[in-house]
Amino acid sequence: MILWVPCNLTAQETITRDTIKLKEVEVYGKTVNFFLINVIHLKTFESTVIRDIGDFLRQEPNVSGIRKGGVAIDPVVRGFKYNQVTVLLNSGVKIEGGCPNRMDPVSAHVESENIQKIEIIKGPYVLKYGPVLGALINLESELPHPYVKPEIHGEVLYGFESNWNGQREHIALSGGNDRVFFNASGGYKDYGNYTAGNHEQYNTSFQKIYGTAGLGFMLNKNHKIILTYAYDQGKNVMYPALPMDERLDQTHISSFNYTGQHLSKIWQSVELQGYFSPVHHVMDNLNRPASKTMQAVTTVDAWDAGGKLNGILQSGNHKIQLGLDFEHIYKDGDKKMTMKMVMEGDTFTSVKYANVWLNALYNNAGSFAEYQLPLKGIDITAALRLDYNQANSSDTFRLVNNGISYFDDLSSTYFNLSFSLGIKKQLTSYLSLSAAVGRGTRSPSILERFIKLMPVQYDSYDYLGNPQLKPEKNHQADISFEFSHPSLGALSVGGFFSLITDYIIGKVIPPSVIKPSTQGAPGVKQFSNTDLVYLTGFETAYRSPSAKKWGLLVNVAATYGTEPEAVKYIVSGGQVVGEEAVKNDPLPEIPPLEGSVQFSYKFLQTKLVPRVTVRLVSEQNRVSQSYGEQETPGFITAAASVSYTPCKFASLAAGVENIFDTPYYEHLNRRIVGSTERLYEPGRVFYFTVILKI
Amino acid sequence: MPTIENLRFWLRFSCLVVFAGYLSTCKKGDNTPPPTPSGTIIFSIEHQVDGEPLKENELIYTNAAGNEYLITEVKYFISGITFYRNDETTKVIAEWKDIFYVDEDIQETKTIQFFDKIPAGIYDSINFIFGITEEKNKSFMYVNPPEVNMFWPEILGGGYHYMMINGKWKDTTGFITPFDFHLGIGQLYKGNDYNVDSIYAYVQNYFNVSLPGSSFIIGENDTITFRLTMNIENWFENPHIFDFNQWGGAIMQNQQAMQLVKENGRDVFSIIHITRN
Numbered sequence: 019m020i021l022w023v024p025c026n027l028t029a030q031e032t033i034t035r036d037t038i039k040l041k042e043v044e045v046y047g048k049t050v051n052f053f054l055i056n057v058i059h060l061k062t063f064e065s066t067v068i069r070d071i072g073d074f075l076r077q078e079p080n081v082s083g084i085r086k087g088g089v090a091i092d093p094v095v096r097g098f099k100y101n102q103v104t105v106l107l108n109s110g111v112k113i114e115g116g117c118p119n120r121m122d123p124v125s126a127h128v129e130s131e132n133i134q135k136i137e138i139i140k141g142p143y144v145l146k147y148g149p150v151l152g153a154l155i156n157l158e159s160e161l162p163h164p165y166v167k168p169e170i171h172g173e174v175l176y177g178f179e180s181n182w183n184g185q186r187e188h189i190a191l192s193g194g195n196d197r198v199f200f201n202a203s204g205g206y207k208d209y210g211n212y213t214a215g216n217h218e219q220y221n222t223s224f225q226k227i228y229g230t231a232g233l234g235f236m237l238n239k240n241h242k243i244i245l246t247y248a249y250d251q252g253k254n255v256m257y258p259a260l261p262m263d264e265r266l267d268q269t270h271i272s273s274f275n276y277t278g279q280h281l282s283k284i285w286q287s288v289e290l291q292g293y294f295s296p297v298h299h300v301m302d303n304l305n306r307p308a309s310k311t312m313q314a315v316t317t318v319d320a321w322d323a324g325g326k327l328n329g330i331l332q333s334g335n336h337k338i339q340l341g342l343d344f345e346h347i348y349k350d351g352d353k354k355m356t357m358k359m360v361m362e363g364d365t366f367t368s369v370k371y372a373n374v375w376l377n378a379l380y381n382n383a384g385s386f387a388e389y390q391l392p393l394k395g396i397d398i399t400a401a402l403r404l405d406y407n408q409a410n411s412s413d414t415f416r417l418v419n420n421g422i423s424y425f426d427d428l429s430s431t432y433f434n435l436s437f438s439l440g441i442k443k444q445l446t447s448y449l450s451l452s453a454a455v456g457r458g459t460r461s462p463s464i465l466e467r468f469i470k471l472m473p474v475q476y477d478s479y480d481y482l483g484n485p486q487l488k489p490e491k492n493h494q495a496d497i498s499f500e501f502s503h504p505s506l507g508a509l510s511v512g513g514f515f516s517l518i519t520d521y522i523i524g525k526v527i528p529p530s531v532i533k534p535s536t537q538g539a540p541g542v543k544q545f546s547n548t549d550l551v552y553l554t555g556f557e558t559a560y561r562s563p564s565a566k567k568w569g570l571l572v573n574v575a576a577t578y579g580t581e582p583e584a585v586k587y588i589v590s591g592g593q594v595v596g597e598e599a600v601k602n603d604p605l606p607e608i609p610p611l612e613g614s615v616q617f618s619y620k621f622l623q624t625k626l627v628p629r630v631t632v633r634l635v636s637e638q639n640r641v642s643q644s645y646g647e648q649e650t651p652g653f654i655t656a657a658a659s660v661s662y663t664p665c666k667f668a669s670l671a672a673g674v675e676n677i678f679d680t681p682y683y684e685h686l687n688r689r690i691v692g693s694t695e696r697l698y699e700p701g702r703v704f705y706f707t708v709i710l711k712i
Numbered sequence: 713m714p715t716i717e718n719l720r721f722w723l724r725f726s727c728l729v730v731f732a733g734y735l736s737t738c739k740k741g742d743n744t745p746p747p748t749p750s751g752t753i754i755f756s757i758e759h760q761v762d763g764e765p766l767k768e769n770e771l772i773y774t775n776a777a778g779n780e781y782l783i784t785e786v787k788y789f790i791s792g793i794t795f796y797r798n799d800e801t802t803k804v805i806a807e808w809k810d811i812f813y814v815d816e817d818i819q820e821t822k823t824i825q826f827f828d829k830i831p832a833g834i835y836d837s838i839n840f841i842f843g844i845t846e847e848k849n850k851s852f853m854y855v856n857p858p859e860v861n862m863f864w865p866e867i868l869g870g871g872y873h874y875m876m877i878n879g880k881w882k883d884t885t886g887f888i889t890p891f892d893f894h895l896g897i898g899q900l901y902k903g904n905d906y907n908v909d910s911i912y913a914y915v916q917n918y919f920n921v922s923l924p925g926s927s928f929i930i931g932e933n934d935t936i937t938f939r940l941t942m943n944i945e946n947w948f949e950n951p952h953i954f955d956f957n958q959w960g961g962a963i964m965q966n967q968q969a970m971q972l973v974k975e976n977g978r979d980v981f982s983i984i985h986i987t988r989n
Contacts, residue, residue, distance in 0.1 A: 312855060357863055368866035529809050540856075595826075
């Protein structure tokens, strides 16, 4: 009844309109993409519960996430993780998280309520967005757009989840005319601790506040300028699998976008984009038992600024895209450690300040060219990218021991080459073949170069940066077949092989050289290049025809990673007493084989759509010996939901996740700090989301 | 022309690129020299009083000053463990770990297998530092228990206690009074009180211990276990009689007392057995 009222009222208003912004249009046709791309549209967001983009992305085949708390799950694509996965906002805006422990991966600085579309591109094949090693995730936010006549629209969202009493509130406005247009939004999220299927409650609460504003101008028919600003704040975000909790994280994202189209017969378009995204991050261990011995507070400021200039030229069948881009990162932060001791009746307080980064700088300037040519049924795309990368730091810390230079020369410069070549061949009317080879090169991040003694990886070791790390190079080949038939649906089968040279791993530094500074860290590792590792895997997907009332979506995917020559440290009595070589050691943090089946049915001309999803995840026995990784049992979970869209002005989604309250954890979920217990996933969660639009 | 031949070409080219990348990463020949013949050394540490294994929390001991006492905790650091070879070379344990924490209540800390391999040969003696040298004894270098609990306040010199022997003694009135027999960086105070504002200098109280009867021969792949004992009663005698009734229960701000303890400490360790495997 509640939903019917606004539907009836606003439906009358639409009669007077001569322009209607369509909610969704499905276009059928072949694409020239030779690489695997998963696109998730707004409609999918609205029909499910999303508390975090990283969490949501785990539904995609061969996409996993590293869970350390209730939110800010760090995406892993085909075994590529951290900076091996490039995450962008609006095809160019980059964000450098402040937390060395990746409490705030890029996807945690953007709220799903502001996202229109997510693209996941697997492989190092798309080079126009910057250096890409293993995968690229592009988050497209709602940008202001022109209207033929002056209009104004609004949207409100309220969502609730049981179990951790999670609430989401979101409000958005947009409008304008054909010359000036705008949008604005704001929202709040407040989640408590969740209880897992093992009936244990985990300290995973978090609060988020965010707001956005956008303003656009049509200079004339072909020239558009859009200015955007977004603020995102996380507060009291708890991470039971990390030594600290996030006390405050403030992100400001500003961007300038100019687009010019149809500039001449050859120049199809020009795009200029600039952005600035500073992050202020504060974390501490004040809520942890360890703080009774020693309190630690870390504050980091991370700035990312950059831009790009792209142009597309077309002559006949020949299409060339050229571009330049630049990224500048600044990072500075310190850790304050306080120790209080009561001795012989007196209280003694000792304080130490240590910098985590000290004016660390990272600059990357790149240029690229992409050439597309359709030739008699074969679409060919070739891309080339050159990057000049430079980094340095004002650190006064040096570590040279027994003639070995661990942390000394702080400046490094690299000239990187990336390229890709892909073809797509339509074999029959319904069957196509795609193949691609490519090399993606990624310079070491500012963390891998300059971090000082923070536990930033899978194991609990404190990590020390290595200013002289070499860039990682991924040599990858993909092949896939796609069968797409209007009445049979679409079936795709694809596999990849990736050989990564100069792969960046952690190597233990003896405690006689340096000791950890984080409670719980068993020692110190330094980022180092290993000779090579390889990753291989596959993805298979079937989607039933969207014209049918019933819907079936099946996904099966797996990745296997191997380090041919790894080193395992032998520990006896809590001490390292030796080391041994391990041949063909599985890489750590590689998700196991998994599949999912989703069945849906469209009632009332697609207004009412119930869905049932079953997810089957195999056990993971291929674990890294050198990292002391634990095996993970397999599990099956089920979820059910229903989405009801009585009209375009209102929608309701409700459902239940983990119907059988299964106690389980993903292989990538981290251990609870101070134990070997893994952080379980939430147990049964009932939820609903109501969206009203005018 | 875009024919099947073109397709074959690109596929072959792709394979070539991947193969070339693989070749570029192949290792060159291994030129590392063969390892020097070496063996393994293990320290197995015990704590004794008057020739018997320590019994904690029992008021059964009497020191040279006549103080009846009991021990509740024994924990300390040794570092700079050095093996002197008869060819005048030395082997200092530092390849992996150079400071070792020993705690009567934590069994694994009392057996130390050194990561460092000891070159085969004849060795004259074994020395180590009791405590931690000034160069290495830095505040906040330990953040994890149990070592972190040895923290020595920054204002008193910083770093970590060299030793904590905690217990109780029966004082002159017959009361059982706790003592903190602690050794660490000492302070020199202006005047006669122990106000931290009057500290004008610090004294490093770590000292060298030369183990008597510690000569040995080690061959290739030998494992030698030294059973060491700390004879706790020696902390209270030779050359100085330590009387709790004179110095009180807390000495960490009393450099005069710590100097006395330091001088007593040179002979508290001995080797009681050597096992060869």
